[in-house]
Amino acid sequence: MTESDSQSSGMAVYNRLLGYMRRDMPVLLAGFAGFLVYAACDSAFAWWMKELVDSIQDGLTDRRIELSALIVGIFIVRGIGGILGGYCTEYVSRRVINRLRREMFDHILRLPSTFYEKYSSASVLAKLIYNIENVAAASANALRIIVRGGFTVIGLLGFMFYINWKLSGLFLIISPAMALIILVVTRRFRSLSQRIQQVMGNVSERAGDVLKSYEVVKIFDGYEHEETVFETVIKKDRRLRLKLALLNETSSMLIQLIFSLALSALILVAMQPAILKTMSAGEFVAFVTAAGFIARPILQLTQVNAIIQQGIAAADSIFSVLDLPVERDQGSLALDDCRGEIRFERVRFRYGSADSRQGRQWIIDGVDFLIPAGSNCALVGRSGSGKTTLARLVARFYEPAEGKVSVDGIALPDLGIASLRENIALVNQNVSLFNASIAENIAYGAMRNASRDRVIEAAEHAQVMEFAANLPEGLDTQIGEAGITLSGGQRQRIAIARAFLKNAPILILDEATSALDTHSERLIQLALQDLMQNRTSLIIAHRLSTVENADQIVVLDQGWIVESGTHRELLALGGLYTGMYEQSIDDGSIADR
Secondary structure: OOHHHHHHHHHHHHHHHHHOOHHHHHHHHHHHHHHHHHHHHHHHHHHHHHHHHHHHHHOOHHHHHHHHHHHHHHHHHHHHHHHHHHHHHHHHHHHHHHHHHHHHHHHHHOOOHHHHHHOOHHHHHHHHHHHHHHHHHHHHHHHHHHHHHHHHHHHHHHHHHHHOHHHHHHHHHHHHHHHHHHHHHHHHHHHHHHHHHHHHHHHHHHHHHHHHOHHHHHHOOOHHHHHHHHHHHHHHHHHHHHHHHHHHHHHHHHHHHHHHHHHHHHHHHHOOHHHHOOOOHHHHHHHHHHHHHOHHHHHHHHHHHHHHHHHHHHHHHHHHHHOOOOOOOOOOEOOOOOOOOEEEEEEEEOOOOOOHHHOOOOOEEEEEEEEOOOOEEEEEEOOOOOHHHHHHHHOOOOOOOEEEEEEOOEEHHHEOHHHHHOOEEEEOOOOOOOOOEHHHHHOOHHHOOOOHHHHHHHHHHOOOHHHHOOOOOHHHOEOOHHHOOOOHHHHHHHHHHHHHHHOOOEEEEEOOOOOOOHHHHHHHHHHHHHHHOOOEEEEEOOOHHHHOOOOEEEEEEOOEEEEEEOHHHHHHHOOHHHHHHHHHHHHOOOOOO
């Protein structure tokens, strides 16, 4: 990308960011009005200095009360203007942040599964929290400095030109030099700010991984290793921030040096007898006062570039997520009175691009079978055989590269995603629970308004009440982040209760009893048999003993269906399923995940 392209991209990002302020334009204009009053008071103070010096020189002692009252009034009005401007811009900034956070959060929820597999949760959280907060600096602090400082510089320059336009023109000679410094520094600021955003994402990602895996870190004595890795990442962040600070301070120092040389030259010229004859003592003092006053806003305006570049880098990372396409949902048909018949027709799937030249292996390769409505079908096979992938295709977490999956004779792309998923209940091996009560985790999402009796009934079916009854607050007990206060089996039963409550015609059980002990599994299997009655069930099983009664067992190997039939039929074949079943009898488990 060329430098001009980079600058155009940065302006496009900033303009897009400013677009979020349009809804609050009346508040923003009120803030601008406050800053205008604030800037006018700085010029008024320079005028007051002229009147004060001239009055002293002329011996006008009767103006002492007037001038004393004026200085108090000027600073009161200045303070009111500053408060109004500062509050209004901060108000608009917070509104922008809330809109961005809400829009980004809503968008993330609607992104396809490939997004969650590509980006870590920690890096996404860094964008949602840290990067968006940096945007506040660009949308509030930078805007406040630009507007207030801009009005102040314009007002003071106008006053200086009013006093003596020749001297003011001399003062403006410094402008090209300051513009050159700002141009050079801007490019470097942008580059450093983008690298800082990336490093902060790495910091969040590493910290998140360690916090989630603290047991592994403790058991395998990973303290020193994790400290070293984390120290390396934060040292890089520190170096980049120090470079940014040095660049900012150096540019400020150069601006101040140029300004001081200009002010020095101005005084040398202004104090020449020929010039002094054209100005009163009060005008000279007022001119120098205005020139001195203008230094601070000019310095702030040169430093605001650093804030803007950091904000642009943060906004760019946010917009890169907001611009990602959401799940394709072009279907217009609805699953009314869903029966639950599922058909796979010559389905092929692999991760990443469908371009075979990339050499990616097919995870599912030509699968073709039917699950009749109301039946239960078990998927078994070795690790990586494609069992879970088939289930994810049914829920449209993945899209097949070739072939099609249909429910009740309707191809999934022709169905609205919401209509499809409201007819599916899912119980994963890795249970997803929220930092809420047991009851709230059971009655989740669209079921949040379910009656208490229905929640209790679902909990009883899933054997949740067996342990919840012994808790201090029963179903209202808070279970902590991801249900950390519960055992694995207890978490699994809450997930099963959630499926009971949904009562969907299609049920996906992805190793739903894998975390249960033998006693709990016996109890839950009876409940699952009731749950699977009169509904289509797709079962991915770790223990083959749990699928012996399935209406159909599909055996997968390297993405192919190698065997299919009932438990008895498959044992009679003496093939892969028989070997897996005999192994499960020998050691009580089987590596078929």
